[in-house]
Amino acid sequence: MASIRVGLLGLGVVGGGTWKVLQKNAEEIARRAGRRIEVAAVAVRDVEKARRLLGDSDVRITTDGLEVARDPNIDIVVELIGGETIAKEWVMEAIRQGKHVVTANKALLACHGNEIFDAASSKGVMVMFEAAVAGGIPIIKAIREGLTANRIDWIAGIINGTTNFILSEMQSRGLPFNTVLAEAQRLGYAEADPTFDIEGVDAAHKLTLLASLAFGIPVQFDKACVEGISKLEAEDIQHAARLGYRIKLLGITRRRDDGIELRVHPTLIPMGCLLANVDGAMNAVLVHGDAVGPTLYYGQGAGEMPTASAVVADLVDVARLESADPEHRVPHLAFQPDAVKDIPILGADDIESSYYLRLRVEDRPGVLSEISRILAESDISIGSMFQEPFQAGEASIIFLLHRAREGAVSGAITRMHKLPFVRSEVTRLRVEDLI
């Protein structure tokens, strides 16, 4: 059978890894796919650098992605340049030309996925994106194909390696956020501008895709509630540990009767659960289905070779499925396009969770009583609390609150901030038992 011919847009970390995996495991891949997967062209910024990587192969090198997208000899265009502007233009052109697309670009799909998948469906081509979520872990495939029997209830995942590395180091070494971030940058785990990672944006891009796959809804990144880890204090990690919890940046999406929760934030989870023991830059996604119960998927969520593993798996899938009737292929968002439903995404106030609150207060009689009264009047029930001295004349009070609406908790916190003896902003973190 003829080779399948690939055009790579971008030859950076993931593009280079993809090239290497396709060379190194060429025989193994062909034994599986039934045909060779051959890189025919690459579009890069730096032609000389590309020439060095590609050696004496006869891959065509260009700086113009549109040329690759329009090359009639190319069957699949692999977009690995990132970003939402040029990447989108080249991907849309590839689709218009009737080519299949493989991409690792979560930002592109989380923000423009509906348009891209629509265009692909009308041209009868596949847009594959296993590499866009959790790197080498085949989580898209698991949800989209492995759990099709289930009504999926919720997903909770560690889907950003940078923040998990930072939190693991803060946890194990008791260091503050800024120190660990600087170290992560030195080690290459965090970028020079780490905003997208540490503020939860990258995780929210990925979660947006997972939610669509799980619930059959359009991608709606703009509706996600997102909170990063840059304000997290070492103190709270220690208090959490004392209470039997670890803090992880989780992406959580949950189906409720009145809508869908879509949220990324630091979360206290019980120490004993597997997710709490996923350390360093590793990723893991816990999926709860009504028939299967909980399932967990763990592995490297980023990096040259793990991400390339996902890109190449998509290439093999396209090679295998190319000849199938388009309407029989796995739908882009797991559900048939005409069966995607616009279920509302719930706003921040409507989230339901348990909560951890920490207050710094003046140490004098009546303090606890007034704070407790506010919680009671907000109909929020206390699971446990402890108080300890903070510094001369001040105390820290920590509450674990039972499940409540976030709007109620925010209202209570606003009232607490008006109390004269509350000495700093109230720290509020969500707590999930993941059961």
Next chain:
Amino acid sequence: MASIRVGLLGLGVVGGGTWKVLQKNAEEIARRAGRRIEVAAVAVRDVEKARRLLGDSDVRITTDGLEVARDPNIDIVVELIGGETIAKEWVMEAIRQGKHVVTANKALLACHGNEIFDAASSKGVMVMFEAAVAGGIPIIKAIREGLTANRIDWIAGIINGTTNFILSEMQSRGLPFNTVLAEAQRLGYAEADPTFDIEGVDAAHKLTLLASLAFGIPVQFDKACVEGISKLEAEDIQHAARLGYRIKLLGITRRRDDGIELRVHPTLIPMGCLLANVDGAMNAVLVHGDAVGPTLYYGQGAGEMPTASAVVADLVDVARLESADPEHRVPHLAFQPDAVKDIPILGADDIESSYYLRLRVEDRPGVLSEISRILAESDISIGSMFQEPFQAGEASIIFLLHRAREGAVSGAITRMHKLPFVRSEVTRLRVEDLI
């Protein structure tokens, strides 16, 4: 699009679960598959019982599986009766009739898979078996489709829930094997005749399938090295814990230059690793690929609904792929039939592992020196050891040995058994660091 019509062979735990999932999630499943999946006929032993479960549906009930296998209105035959005789006959007939087959029968496929897959390939039909390994966890899909970019190095899995439940209880409560087995039988976690589970046969069936998918080799259950947990002593679980290990029944398959290891046995693994923290009846499979590194898949490995989740996922896959050219579908054993290679399975003596040895010896001078000499003469290097009193005049000696050929270790143990001061059989367990 027309419904896809299913015939169920067997309506026991998994068959009943499959029926329930197809009813309960009918709409969700149709939204994904693009068509309804409809049970048209069932073959059961007890017609009355079936009638009660199926209620007032118009599913045809028969006692003759061949009738279902030959029914021209049926597209997919789902074999859930287990065993290797009638199940084989009915499955082969379904294939001859050009029907796709979905099965949860690991024994059937591990022992007769080559013949069954050959027959299916020549008829151009699919035989799907996600439910045969690790219940609801989509591990077949992960290896067969999700990790196709990789040269898979090894797999290590907890793939039998009964034994994992027993070991977890022995570990956490310090109870002996027989006590916990009796309790597991009372709770329904172990069968009245638990041999297949506790002696590792069930795990070896599953491992046989995983090895074929990972390495592109024919199924060769008869070559597996299998040791169960029935002789495991509570004492060794405690010693292992002191050394920083937990004992799990693992199925391990590893590709080496000279062949493939295929083995099931109780294994010491480091406490900190995720597999060591998979407790109760849960399953988990760790897969190591050269590009992706380690990935882990966790979930319920048995039970009515989790297993049904896998059966129904296979049905959706068949519904989606039915129209694809047969030669473009995912191959049964992950590799194209003409690319399956007969790599030799290594015998027990050729296994390479680290080892734990426990000896009961007379407590007198020179004992340790003689034992150590045997190890040295066998070219086996000691990682660590400790000795402690056992009872009056006797001591226990525990060795952790560095990686060695099992033949060398067995030879050394034979020599130890001849020493006059060795008071009982030497306990030998394998140790794997899983890195």
